[in-house]
Amino acid sequence: MKKITAVLAALLIVLSAVSAAGSMETESAIRAYTENASPKYVFMFIGDGMSSPQTNSAQVYNGRNQSGLVELQELTFTQFPVVGLQYTQDSTSFCPDSASTATSLSSGFKTHSGVIGMGVDRVTPGTTIAEMLHDKGWKIGIVSTVTINHATPAAFYAHIASRNDYYDIGLQMADSGFEYFAGGSVNKADDGEKSIYEVLEDKGYLVTNDKDTILSLNADSGKVYAYSPVLQDDGAMPYDIDAPADSLRLKDFVKKGIDVLYNETGFFMMVEGGKIDWAGHANDAVANMSDTLALDEAVEVALDFAKAHPDETLIIVTGDHETGGMTIGYAATGYNTAFDILRNQKCSYIQFDSYVEEAKADGSFTFDDMMAMVEEYFGLVAPGETAVNEALVMNDYEYAKLQKAYADDQSGNVDGYEESLLYGGYSPISVTLTHILNNKAGIGWTSYAHTGLPVPVYAYGEGAELFVGAYDNTEVAHKLMDLTDAR
Numbered sequence: 001m002k003k004i005t006a007v008l009a010a011l012l013i014v015l016s017a018v019s020a021a022g023s024m025e026t027e028s029a030i031r032a033y034t035e036n037a038s039p040k041y042v043f044m045f046i047g048d049g050m051s052s053p054q055t056n057s058a059q060v061y062n063g064r065n066q067s068g069l070v071e072l073q074e075l076t077f078t079q080f081p082v083v084g085l086q087y088t089q090d091s092t093s094f095c096p097d098s099a100s101t102a103t104s105l106s107s108g109f110k111t112h113s114g115v116i117g118m119g120v121d122r123v124t125p126g127t128t129i130a131e132m133l134h135d136k137g138w139k140i141g142i143v144s145t146v147t148i149n150h151a152t153p154a155a156f157y158a159h160i161a162s163r164n165d166y167y168d169i170g171l172q173m174a175d176s177g178f179e180y181f182a183g184g185s186v187n188k189a190d191d192g193e194k195s196i197y198e199v200l201e202d203k204g205y206l207v208t209n210d211k212d213t214i215l216s217l218n219a220d221s222g223k224v225y226a227y228s229p230v231l232q233d234d235g236a237m238p239y240d241i242d243a244p245a246d247s248l249r250l251k252d253f254v255k256k257g258i259d260v261l262y263n264e265t266g267f268f269m270m271v272e273g274g275k276i277d278w279a280g281h282a283n284d285a286v287a288n289m290s291d292t293l294a295l296d297e298a299v300e301v302a303l304d305f306a307k308a309h310p311d312e313t314l315i316i317v318t319g320d321h322e323t324g325g326m327t328i329g330y331a332a333t334g335y336n337t338a339f340d341i342l343r344n345q346k347c348s349y350i351q352f353d354s355y356v357e358e359a360k361a362d363g364s365f366t367f368d369d370m371m372a373m374v375e376e377y378f379g380l381v382a383p384g385e386t387a388v389n390e391a392l393v394m395n396d397y398e399y400a401k402l403q404k405a406y407a408d409d410q411s412g413n414v415d416g417y418e419e420s421l422l423y424g425g426y427s428p429i430s431v432t433l434t435h436i437l438n439n440k441a442g443i444g445w446t447s448y449a450h451t452g453l454p455v456p457v458y459a460y461g462e463g464a465e466l467f468v469g470a471y472d473n474t475e476v477a478h479k480l481m482d483l484t485d486a487r
Contacts, residue, residue: 042267042314043314043315044269045270045298046319047272049278049450050295051456054276058075059078060339063339065339075299077315077460082465086454090112096450096452098151099111099116100112101321102320103155105477106130106156108126114164116154116155116159118159118160122161128477130157131176136486140180140267141181141257143180143254144271144274146237147186148227149170149173149186149188167191173186204222205224206224219263232350233350236275239275241345242347250273254269257271268484271295271302273292273294280323281424282350282426283435299317302315303460315460315464316476319456321452322452330438331444341389344378344379344388344389352373356370374402380437381393391440392440402433404422408423425448454470463479466483
C-alpha cells in the first residue's frame with residue numbers, strides 16, 4: 001500500500017502540473033509517467049452488463065442499511081487506486097451488444113453490433129491483444145461463466161461476421177492455440193461434422209469437466225479446456241446463488257488458470273462474469289449481484305498473485321456495457337432502500353422456472369401451489385398474511401400483478417404489447433416476482449436489453465495510472481497494447 005500511495009501522490013503531482021493545459025496534455029503526461037511500465041502478467045476482468053449500478057448494488061447488498069448507520073461494503077476492485085470511465089457505443093448504436101463492445105476492448109476498433117473481431121465492413125479481421133501477446137510468446141487464458149464461444153470470450157480469439165455462428169467460432173477457438181480455456185461449455189458444439197470437443201482434442205487440448213482433474217491442473221498440463229462439471233442455462237456455469245456448495249466457482253478457474261499459465265515470459269488472462277448480463281436481461285437483481293460478488297472473489301485471486309509479483313502484474317476490471325437499466329431507487333419507495341429483504345430470494349429466476357416446470361409436470365399447478373413456492377423461494381406472501389419481514393407482504397397492486405402473471409403463464413398470453421413490457425420474453429411468474437421483490441427493496445429497471453451507460457474501469461498494478469480519465473472503449477485495448485509492447 002505504501003508503494004501505491006507514493007505512486008498516486010506522484011501521479012497527482014503530474015496531473016496537477018498539466019491540468020490547466022487540457023486533456024490532451026494530461027494524457028501525454030500520464031503516458032510519459034508510465035513509459036517505463038512493462039507488466040508481464042495481465043488480468044482483464046470483464047463483468048458483462050456490469051456498470052456502476054451493478055457494482056454499487058452489490059456493495060449496498062453486502063453493506064448496512066440501518067438509519068444513521070448506512071454504509072457500503074466495498075468490493076475488492078472498487079478499492080483499486082485508479083479508476084477511469086469508458087464510453088461503450090459501437091458503430092451502429094449507443095446501446096451496443098457484447099460482440100461489438102468486446103471487439104473494441106480486445107482489438108481497439110469499432111464495429112457493428114453482432115460482429116466479432118471484424119471491422120465495420122464485416123470482412124476485414126483485426127488482431128486482438130491476446131493474439132498479439134501470444135505471438136510474442138506469452139501464454140493466454142480465456143475464462144467465462146458462460147459458454148466459451150459466446151460473444152465476449154470469442155472476441156479475444158475469433159473473427160466472424162455473426163456472433164451466432166457458434167460452431168465456426170468453436171473451430172477458431174481450437175485453432176487459436178491459446179493455452180487455457182475454462183468455465184462454461186461450448187454452445188452448439190455438435191452442429192458440425194465433428195464435435196468441437198473432439199476438434200480441441202485433435203489440436204492437442206486436454207478437454208475435461210472432471211473436478212479432480214481440474215483441481216490437479218498445473219504448468220505441465222499443456223493446453224487445456226476445463227469446463228464446469230455443473231452446468232445450467234444452455235451450457236453456462238450456474239448462477240452463483242444456485243451453485244452447489246462443493247462446486248467449482250469462477251475464482252477456482254482463475255486460480256487454476258494461474259497454475260497452468262505461469263511462466264517467466266508472461267501471460268494474459270481474460271475473465272468474464274458473463275451471467276451478470278444474463279441476470280440483467282431478466283431483471284433479477286439478486287442473481288445479478290451474486291454473480292458480481294463472484295467476479296469480485298475471482299479478482300481477489302488475481303490481486304493475491306499481483307501482491308506476490310509486484311512491478312510485474314496489471315489487473316483491469318471493467319464491463320462491456322450496462323444491461324437492464326438498473327437503478328438504486330424506485331418510485332414507490334421514494335428515498336428508501338431495503339436491500340436486506342433481497343436475502344429472502346433463495347435462487348435465480350432460471351432455477352425457479354425449473355421448479356415451476358417440475359410442479360406443472362403432473363398437469364396440476366394451482367395458484368395456491370404457486371404461492372407456496374413464492375413464499376419458499378422469495379419470501380413474499382399475500383396481502384393480510386404474516387411474513388418473516390413485514391416488507392415482504394404484497395400490497396393489493398403487487399398481488400394483482402402476480403395473479404395476472406399466473407393467468408398469463410397458464411394461458412400462454414405473453415405476446416401482447418403490454419405483456420412484452422411486463423415480461424420481456426421471460427417467464428411471467430418469475431420476472432413478476434423479481435420485479436416485485438426488487439421494487440420493494442428500492443431497485444428499478446428500465447429495459448430487458450442493453451443501455452448506453454458508460455462503464456467504469458478499475459486498474460491496479462504496473463501501468464495502472466494509464467487508465468485514469470474518460471475515454472472511448474477502444475482505448476482500453478490501445479492502452480494495453482502500449483503497456484505490453486504488443487504491436
